[in-house]
Amino acid sequence: MNRRKRYQVILAAFFLLFSAALSACSSSSSTGSAPPPSETAKDSAEATPSPAETPKETNDEPVTIKILYPWGADAFEQRYRGIEKLLPNVTIELVDSQAQMDPLQELNAQKIVPDIIFANWGLDALYELDMIEPLDDLIQKHQFDLKALDPSLVASIRAMDRTGQGRILGFPIQYSPYGIWYNKEVFDKFGIEYPTERLTWDEVVELAKQMTAERDGVQYRGLEMGPGLASGEVTVPLSQLAVNLTDPDTGEVLIDKEPAVTRYFELMKKIYGIPGIVNEDPEARKDYEFPKKNVGMIVSWIEYLRWGVGDPEVAANMEAAPLPVWGDGEESAPPAGSNLLVINKYSEHKDAAFKVLTAYLSPEHQTELAKIGDAPPLFNNKDVISHFGENVEVFQGKNVAAFYETSPALPPAKISTWDQYVDIGGSMLKFSQSDMDIASFLRQLKEESEIKIKEAKKQKE
Template sequence: MKRLKVSFAIALTLGLAAGCTNEAVPSTKPGGTDEKNSPQAQSPENELFIYTVWPAYYVKEEIFQKQIGDFIKKKFPNVTVKHVHWDNPGRQYKDLIAAGTIPDIIMDDTRMNVQRYIIDNDLHYDISDLIKKYNFDTSKLNPAFMAQMRNLTPEGKIYGLPFYNNDYALFYNKDIFDKFGVEYPKDGMTYDEIYELAKKLTRVEGDITYKGFSQNPGHYLNYNQLSLSPLSRTEDKGDMSDPGWKKLVDNMRRFYDIPANQFDTVETFASKPSIAMAVATVSDHLVKFYEQNKNLNFDIASVPSLSDAPNTKYQPNVYSMYITKQSKKKDLAFQVMAALLSEEHQIELSKEGVIGPLESDAVKAAFGKNLPQMQGKHVESIFYGKNAMPPAARSQGLVWYDVPVQGVFQPLIFKESKDSVTALRMVQEQATKAIETVKAAKSEINQAASTNKQ
């Protein structure tokens, strides 16, 4: 366990967060307290320990049971599921590791957290042999999602399977389009075409400023449609020198240069309905926007694409399932994961507005059937086009760092009016310095560990 504790101390020293505000002590019952903190090896043979970090709403046990737990009970009636979610306080990775209660399955954000929490803490396990053993057909899953799984290592090892993609769509307010006599956006439109619509829809009338378009620039760059990574593939440094980065930044900043269309968070699309179009994540905003304004007259279209990458939406924003190296129940864990990816279960999740990895017409047709806000909406837009492939794997042993690409726009462009090249260079330099700090901390901790062994 020394390697686990040393690796996690690095993340703790640097104050790296898992991307959500919750942390927490593993419990043998959902929401309860584990009095004995019994180690993984002593858990009952029929108990499967599932630890969820993302999706964040699994902090609500009733949602986890509805989407995961109940189905496992149905398909595996002799299996008991112990579920713990990242929550405040005491249920972080470090708490589970320190207590010796290593999960059998971890569900987490692949891009943000797998390298720094699962791999760096030596929890990862190559499931390639299990895929062959149980004849699981990965070709039925979204190819970009599976590429995200394989691109974690240069050897293409598979540490997990995709479960849920929080993909993006273009939400638009039909009332604003009707008010100004502008045609609704259609699937397959480019950013150039959406820009022309945004100019027509941005105006000030009395006390109301109508904004033609809004999008989170950080998300736009993180999951960019050109498959670019802000990290060097071969060196421990940031690298945003590819001309495509400037193309991406210039494409987005022109929208916010439209007079009166200064940046406004997409979160106000429903609560303050003066934004005509907003690119936002589908699954969580279908619920959030509806809760904020049940009378909102909206519909959706596919996300705009770049002119040189037509019909290409964003890279996977995928949450995946991982079997830990320490699990004593790897076969059972894999069979459960495979069942969760069956068409039967994926259809039920799709009805609830979950975008899964299974490439199935029946799954797509079922999307949003249980959501009142999706009745009569253009659901086909959500599945229009293909996801951009994630960046290729980096060389072995390089430090992963979540480059704060949102800093390109905020504050460097929005507040300081930097030109695109300067803003990109500054964020790249910040990333390189941060990586150097990570490496220095690792070196210091490894030296201390070596000294303690002597």
């Protein structure tokens, strides 16, 4: 898989999470959405093995734990095999599949029971098939200290429980913080100081204005937030405000009533109002321009330099800065979301599976993952994150600690799964080209979203 394709896969997975879990990121892609079930819930249940009593397992009892993982044997070996060193009695085995409805039903029909499921397509299919084993009892039984995880991350996981009970449905696989990657060459060309301190969004707008101009026959742009300034990362400022776009219980669309949404659109109107900031070429808008070295700043994930740029020579003059904030006391990053590692309700080895999860979250294992550029969910452990990217050439000498400078906000108490049908990210290109006022645009987007939600509700009946 080449770097660009791999990055797009990672984007799809994380965009799904933030669209459904953090309410503000509207970058939910069709790739990441769980398809509607092809059978009724009753039929699905009949295709699922019956839960077994959890056997009593000793610490040294040999056991094989099967992990459903969708990205192939090489990535699996790199990210999971090290757990066997921490748990000598455990053998890890790959189930190469996806946590989506059809693949899960096929595994159930074949009586293949993964003990742990990497739910990178969200929890919809696992809910439908009743395959989630909440971890609360196991956490208490094995005395796992949730304080090892950041409060925002724990709150985000609890908010994903559709029952409203705030159960821990899985453990986090990764936390990829947002920040700025900037190009020193572009700043130098325009005679502007590097953004070493944390900026406000208004300050970012002013910098973007100064660097959006033509120099030596090249059109420079001061800021990029997703391809064409109209997808994916473009919703990061809204996600920082940690609001639901819809009522989590009824699906009512709230974007015309939520002040945070209007505030976000006002910011974007300022950005889109910078002459030349949006590339008029439709083809150019399909991909990132930052690797072409004609963009001053890009708001993206910490991993972007690896998967979006890749070439250490191209990245030589690129550096990191903290994520901008709204200011006036609102100094948070988006709530700390993550895809989850879920224990299968039908596993016969729940205790051993839980030990595998805790080994995955151990500082020892997380440090090794951080070295290869996997952003650790133990981001409140400064020693772990200090090792981020040290075995990856493109990160050498970069101030990656800047990505962890802004602490994440707490999410809404209950995350609305209906938010995925309010495609703010997908609507921003239209907004950037429209002369509609914000209130009118939000009314139109609300009507479009209501139609999608109504259809989704019909499919769930």
